[in-house]
Amino acid sequence: MDHQCNPLAVYGPAMASAAYYRKEAERARQAAVNSTDPETVLRWLRIAKEYTALANAMEDEAAPPGPPPSGPMQQQPMQQQQSKIEPEDKT
Numbered sequence: 579m580d581h582q583c584n585p586l587a588v589y590g591p592a593m594a595s596a597a598y599y600r601k602e603a604e605r606a607r608q609a610a611v612n613s614t615d616p617e618t619v620l621r622w623l624r625i626a627k628e629y630t631a632l633a634n635a636m637e638d639e640a641a642p643p644g645p646p647p648s649g650p651m652q653q654q655p656m657q658q659q660q661s662k663i664e665p666e667d668k669t
Contacts, residue, residue, distance in 0.1 A: 596636040603629035 603626045610622035 596633040596640070599629045599633035599636065603627075603633065 606622045606626035606629060610619045610626065613619045613622060
């Protein structure tokens with residue numbers, strides 16, 4: 579099994595921070611810069627992309643929810659129902 583391609587195979591499913599994943603992405607990009615084999619460069623860049631995606635996903639989950647899409651609720655104007663008054667029949 580090639581552990582270089584699968585970060586989870588190396589580190590396991592332990593919870594890490596977004597900063598950790600960003601640091602690992604940077605290490606993978608640096609490894610790509612230092613590699614001479616085109617296939618290895620692509621592999622390191624793919625790993626860097628996966629780490630960046632993990633960091634982004636963690637930050638998205640940690641972000642507080644924003645305001646509702648429709649904004650604050652607006653109060654509808656009060657409408658008063660008119661009653662019909664019919665004259666009494668005086669027969």
